[in-house]
Amino acid sequence: MPLNHLIRDGDNPDITEERQKATFSTEELAIEIYGEPLAQRRREISAEVLKRPELLDDCPHVFLDRTTKVENSMKKTVAVMEKGSEICDFTSREELGHLVCEVFGDDGFPLSIHFVMFLPAIQGQADDEQAEQWIPRAMRLEFIGTYAQTELGHGTNLRALETTATYDKRTQEFILHTPTVSAYKWWPGNLGKTANYVIANAQLYIDGKSHGPHNFLVQIRDENTHQPMPGITVGDIGPKFGLNTNDNGFLRFDHVRIPRRNMLMRHSKVSADGVYSPPVHPKLSYGAMIFVRATMIRMLAHVVLKAATIAIRYSCVRRQGEIKTGNGEVKILEYQTQQHRLFTALARGFAYRLVGDEVKNLYEKIAEEVKHGNVEQLADLHALLSGMKSIVSYDSGKAIEQCRMACGGHGYSHASGIPEMYAVEIAGCTYEGENMVMLQQQARYLVKGIHRLAHGEELSTMLQYLANTSNNKFRIGESGVDLENALILALEYIARSTIERVTARLDSLQNKGLSAENAWNENAVELTRASRTHTRLWIARCFRDRVHRIENHAIRSALTDILELFLTYEVVDMSQYLYQGGYANSDQVAQVKDAMYKLLEKIRPNAVSYVDAYEVSDTELRSVLGRRDGNVYDNLLKWAKSNPLNRTEVLPAVEKHLMPMMLAAKSKL
Ligand SMILES: CC(C)(COP(=O)(O)OP(=O)(O)OC[C@H]1O[C@@H](n2cnc3c(N)ncnc32)[C@H](O)[C@@H]1OP(=O)(O)O)[C@@H](O)C(=O)NCCC(=O)NCCSC(=O)CCCC(=O)O
Numbered sequence: 001m002p003l004n005h006l007i008r009d010g011d012n013p014d015i016t017e018e019r020q021k022a023t024f025s026t027e028e029l030a031i032e033i034y035g036e037p038l039a040q041r042r043r044e045i046s047a048e049v050l051k052r053p054e055l056l057d058d059c060p061h062v063f064l065d066r067t068t069k070v071e072n073s074m075k076k077t078v079a080v081m082e083k084g085s086e087i088c089d090f091t092s093r094e095e096l097g098h099l100v101c102e103v104f105g106d107d108g109f110p111l112s113i114h115f116v117m118f119l120p121a122i123q124g125q126a127d128d129e130q131a132e133q134w135i136p137r138a139m140r141l142e143f144i145g146t147y148a149q150t151e152l153g154h155g156t157n158l159r160a161l162e163t164t165a166t167y168d169k170r171t172q173e174f175i176l177h178t179p180t181v182s183a184y185k186w187w188p189g190n191l192g193k194t195a196n197y198v199i200a201n202a203q204l205y206i207d208g209k210s211h212g213p214h215n216f217l218v219q220i221r222d223e224n225t226h227q228p229m230p231g232i233t234v235g236d237i238g239p240k241f242g243l244n245t246n247d248n249g250f251l252r253f254d255h256v257r258i259p260r261r262n263m264l265m266r267h268s269k270v271s272a273d274g275v276y277s278p279p280v281h282p283k284l285s286y287g288a289m290i291f292v293r294a295t296m297i298r299m300l301a302h303v304v305l306k307a308a309t310i311a312i313r314y315s316c317v318r319r320q321g322e323i324k325t326g327n328g329e330v331k332i333l334e335y336q337t338q339q340h341r342l343f344t345a346l347a348r349g350f351a352y353r354l355v356g357d358e359v360k361n362l363y364e365k366i367a368e369e370v371k372h373g374n375v376e377q378l379a380d381l382h383a384l385l386s387g388m389k390s391i392v393s394y395d396s397g398k399a400i401e402q403c404r405m406a407c408g409g410h411g412y413s414h415a416s417g418i419p420e421m422y423a424v425e426i427a428g429c430t431y432e433g434e435n436m437v438m439l440q441q442q443a444r445y446l447v448k449g450i451h452r453l454a455h456g457e458e459l460s461t462m463l464q465y466l467a468n469t470s471n472n473k474f475r476i477g478e479s480g481v482d483l484e485n486a487l488i489l490a491l492e493y494i495a496r497s498t499i500e501r502v503t504a505r506l507d508s509l510q511n512k513g514l515s516a517e518n519a520w521n522e523n524a525v526e527l528t529r530a531s532r533t534h535t536r537l538w539i540a541r542c543f544r545d546r547v548h549r550i551e552n553h554a555i556r557s558a559l560t561d562i563l564e565l566f567l568t569y570e571v572v573d574m575s576q577y578l579y580q581g582g583y584a585n586s587d588q589v590a591q592v593k594d595a596m597y598k599l600l601e602k603i604r605p606n607a608v609s610y611v612d613a614y615e616v617s618d619t620e621l622r623s624v625l626g627r628r629d630g631n632v633y634d635n636l637l638k639w640a641k642s643n644p645l646n647r648t649e650v651l652p653a654v655e656k657h658l659m660p661m662m663l664a665a666k667s668k669l
Pocket residue numbers: 116117147149150155156157158159189283286287289290292378379382430431432433434437441444445
């Protein structure tokens with residue numbers, strides 16, 4: 001009985017052959033990833049979606065113009081709301097999330113920011129009475145909301161946002177106003193044409209005094225006619241690199257009045273007579289961003305694993321070139337270069353996916369404490385998430401792009417599905433805090449860690465390795481030191497030495513009289529590097545701990561191969577840092593490389609089974625190259641034929657423009 005559960009009659013024999021080689025049960029790995037009931041529920045939901053044409057696309061959505069894309073997604077949203085509860089449990093985020101992936105794919109849908117930011121902002125920042133008033137209506141979709149923070153002139157520097165919310169004691173209202181063109185809200189998802197409410201971030205003014213950015217619930221469109229409310233100018237910002245099904249928008253307030261109680265008042269308050277009570281922590285109004293930074297890790301990992309699924313399956317049905325002359329053309333996955341590109345992407349995908357679960361759990365624990373006024377761990381969480389969102393978005397982007405290139409010419413076609421995945425995923429480097437800025441947020445925390453250590457103060461668990469100065473020699477190959485431990489210690493050394501080095505440089509510049517700000521900017525690149533090495537270490541440790549906790553022996557062994565590949569790849573990628581301070585020599589780095597190449601060979605027979613176990617349905621994958629059955633060429637032809645340019649044999653534009661030109665040229669002869 002083959003261990004891979006996706007074998008079917010009629011599949012491409014090249015892919016069936018791969019599935020027959022599995023050394024672990026793909027069903028058991030799926031259970032390890034998703035948990036017992038969810039793994040099964042996901043399959044049931046996928047099967048149900050296939051039975052309902054109203055939830056499926058009539059044609060590949062990449063053939064459609066923006067207006068049709070937006071309309072289709074609205075139509076499907078209604079179908080999901082009407083029938084979705086027959087398919088999945090709407091109270092389960094995981095089940096609903098899976099249904100959304102099946103029906104809408106990655107490119108956005110009308111409720112994305114409503115669920116991802118608008119509702120979480122209310123849940124985290126509205127007081128109980130406000131929550132009771134707004135959440136049930138928002139959950140029933142009586143209205144659709146978005147999160148309007150970024151402006152035309154400022155996205156990163158929130159303290160410089162220009163939109164004002166001025167309290168009018170006389171009427172007990174706030175007046176929302178956009179004083180300049182650069183103060184237009186710009187970018188909020190689903191603002192352009194969909195949302196009728198926003199959480200607007202604006203500078204709070206009372207009696208001429210500014211209290212910084214706060215969040216306000218503002219109605220921007222009429223609930224019955226959807227026309228903009230008086231004083232509101234709103235629209236779509238136009239086509240983007242990706243996410244074109246999402247109507248990211250612009251918004252202007254012209255002295256728009258809202259009731260006092262429309263300010264979100266769980267943490268900061270303004271009383272009827274205009275007395276301001278600050279929050280217990282000044283950054284609590286940034287809570288919705290913290291939420292998204294915590295949840296986006298898994299979403300980004302999901303895109304990497306989808307791209308890996310496509311490229312690995314395709315690499316087993318594509319044959320090109322011979323390794324040994326005369327032995328026939330090989331599957332392109334036999335090439336070491338292909339394995340190196342794809343298995344490292346697979347390893348990062350698995351690492352980020354499983355670590356993403358841990359991040360989400362940690363977030364939920366700390367968010368609950370914060371809700372009850374305990375902000376002790378907020379700085380740790382903010383630092384961790386700032387690094388995580390940056391590393392995972394950037395390295396995932398690189399992995400997806402490698403998957404695309406590994407598919408050769410067909411990877412460049414939208415038929416592969418990967419270009420759109422890349423365009424969607426790479427936005428994660430920008431939204432929720434531009435990566436360079438976020439890495440520097442984390443660097444502040446790391447530098448403080450070194451200073452605390454110097455003053456003999458206690459370090460948080462996350463930073464305790466900074467005190468481990470005895471780890472100063474690479475121990476790969478020594479008896480009693482296994483590969484995993486040697487590699488984790490190497491990553492610890494890389495992070496510690498990089499953070500120490502940049503902190504010493506900062507301190508010395510300041511001792512020479514440079515201001516703290518200028519010293520920081522002169523070290524900014526190195527500070528981002530320190531942050532990167534720390535985060536990569538955190539991911540590695542967390543991934544290792546997660547794999548070690550697996551009880552099923554065969555699954556633990558399968559994921560240990562992936563873990564070891566991940567660790568060797570990370571160490572090789574950062575090996576230049578190992579030479580600093582003489583921690584390692586080039587022979588030792590060569591040993592890590594050898595271990596990595598051996599792991600590629602070990603993973604090769606299971607490659608298709610790893611991605612099969614991640615279980616992304618064909619409906620969700622939206623890729624001709626990544627089809628489960630491996631029947632790529634016939635379907636590529638079908639896909640090309642179905643494209644709108646082929647609807648007529650002779651294109652009207654050819655008749656109108658090119659034909660007359662060619663005929664005229666001929667008649668001149
Ligand atoms: C860069 C910062 C963090 C700077 O903020 P600041 O107020 O100027 O603070 P600072 O002086 O640098 O630092 C002061 C201090 O505040 C801390 N801090 C900063 N942010 C947080 C937080 N969230 N939680 C807890 N603590 C926080 C910092 O660590 C500093 O602490 P320290 O003084 O070092 O102890 C901030 O402006 C920021 O977060 N900018 C990024 C904006 C952003 O992420 N926008 C997202 C818009 S919504 C979106 O993109 C949705 C997309 C969704 C989708 O499409 O799916």
